[in-house]
Amino acid sequence: MHILIAPDKFRGSLEAEEVCQAAKEGILLAYPEAEVTTVPMADGGEGTTSVLTRNAGGTLVAAQVSDPLGRSISAEYGISADGATAYLEMASASGLRLLAPQEYNPLHTTTYGTGELLRHALDRGVRTIILGIGGSATTDGGIGMAAALGYKFLDGAGAVLPPIGNSMSAIASIDSSEVDTRLRQVSVVVACDVTNPLYGERGAAYIYGPQKGADEAMVRQLDAGLRNLAQVAATTFEEDISQMPGAGAAGGVGAGALWFLNAKLREGVRIVMEQTRLAEKIEQADLVITGEGKVDQQTLSGKLVKGLADLCQEKQVPLAVVCGTLLISPAEAQEAGITYAVSVLNRPQSLEAAQSVAFERVREATFHLVRLFYSGMKRG
Structure with missing residues (x-):
């Protein structure tokens, strides 16, 4: 199984490279044989x-x-x-x-x-x-x-x-x-x-x-x-x-x-996608994982997640999104072409506390989503 990780930063918590590392650790915990490619991303803003x-x-x-x-x-x-x-x-x-x-x-x-x-x-x-x-x-x-x-x-x-x-x-x-x-x-x-x-x-x-x-x-x-x-x-x-x-x-x-x-x-996001040759990398993947600090309505109008969702739909590759705050409905996620979306927050806590454990939470959320994806592949 080949998994492509292509996230933006989690503002105030993790740089895109750190999100890549956390997600990669979660993937390999769930499926050690996975082939993982990491591509830190940005959408034209900071980073x-x-x-x-x-x-x-x-x-x-x-x-x-x-x-x-x-x-x-x-x-x-x-x-x-x-x-x-x-x-x-x-x-x-x-x-x-x-x-x-x-x-x-x-x-x-x-x-x-x-x-x-x-x-x-x-x-x-x-x-x-x-x-x-x-x-x-x-x-x-x-x-x-x-x-x-x-x-x-x-x-x-x-x-x-x-x-x-x-x-x-x-x-x-x-x-x-x-x-x-x-x-x-x-x-x-x-x-x-x-x-x-x-x-x-x-x-x-x-x-x-x-x-x-x-x-x-x-x-x-x-x-x-x-x-x-x-x-x-x-x-x-x-x-x-x-x-x-x-x-x-x-x-x-x-x-x-x-x-x-x-x-x-x-x-x-188009500039970054072209330079990183992301479309070619998606074609080689069985699953794409992306993420950013907050996924909301603005995310679905020109941000990285939407750009990836469009590419993944074109290449017929499932897209999973991990984020700090998830503010879109299941219907909106489905319409945008997002296969799976999850907040990494798993308990009530302050913003400062959540930011301090962001790496661990991204790793855990990725572990669970890859276990779910892998079990579905085995049944298939």
């Missing part, structure tokens, strides 16, 4: 850089950049073995995890550090940049990122505005005369796992602003700022992409990447 870099035989590079509040930090990105491709993660420079909860305020945060990461990669002479944009602390429409690459955002009097969320409403024009010319020579692909437009009730401010520290008044202000940015940018670049699916990703960086980097938006 994508390490997964893509490892699969490209590359190395991690450190860069001094600005955090969301402008403080100097060290951030990492990956370079492929041939030096042609850089793998960047917005969260490493502009992520919410870099701030203390009392510092959350998308009016004051900036994506400038992400732009510095891009500039550092350009200094390495790469030809392609893959940028994951999950986990951001910002709602600045990407103007911080753009400012680090030479764009200037001017108010009605021609003064340069600080590239933060609070400035978007005051932008009257965009000066691109000093933009880094190397941007014309690279291909930028943005790994994006949401489909929200830039502004409006489903836009960046209303849907994601509160988790970044925005109250109701701030959400309205940020949404108005994104609307203004869209109007000015559409005039400047002669293209209004504000309602394009994914434009509202990462506080509007989806739209900003299209305008300022001439980027293409792609599903992060």
Whole structure:
């Protein structure tokens, strides 16, 4: 029996590599003769850089950049073995995890550090940049990122505005005369796992602003700022992409990447699946096991589990999902193409307690599901 393990991380508990190890131990306890292949995965958010870099035989590079509040930090990105491709993660420079909860305020945060990461990669002479944009602390429409690459955002009097969320409403024009010319020579692909437009009730401010520290008044202000940015940018670049699916990703960086980097938006999970040649590996498997910290409605609209479920249905290979929190119904699991889904939690306990024993719980849950699967094979 050949089993493929291809999980995402369990946020706050286990990295994808650790989930692989725990699941592999559970499999071999249940069925020692099993052939096990492990492929740590990601969906474009945190962890994508390490997964893509490892699969490209590359190395991690450190860069001094600005955090969301402008403080100097060290951030990492990956370079492929041939030096042609850089793998960047917005969260490493502009992520919410870099701030203390009392510092959350998308009016004051900036994506400038992400732009510095891009500039550092350009200094390495790469030809392609893959940028994951999950986990951001910002709602600045990407103007911080753009400012680090030479764009200037001017108010009605021609003064340069600080590239933060609070400035978007005051932008009257965009000066691109000093933009880094190397941007014309690279291909930028943005790994994006949401489909929200830039502004409006489903836009960046209303849907994601509160988790970044925005109250109701701030959400309205940020949404108005994104609307203004869209109007000015559409005039400047002669293209209004504000309602394009994914434009509202990462506080509007989806739209900003299209305008300022001439980027293409792609599903992060598709990028990772292609690079890891996951479809070929699934064809060789009798069972695929995946997992992530929480499986819910969002999981079924573009996340790793849904991407795997689609591939497994195509290849007619059963898919089992282990997770911390399971918030989909049996009918939803069946409709999504998931053969088996189980929470690893087996007793009432606090979040901290559950996270501390996550490795053991994943191993146990995998042991039980493989025993069940193997017994079914023997009966068959």
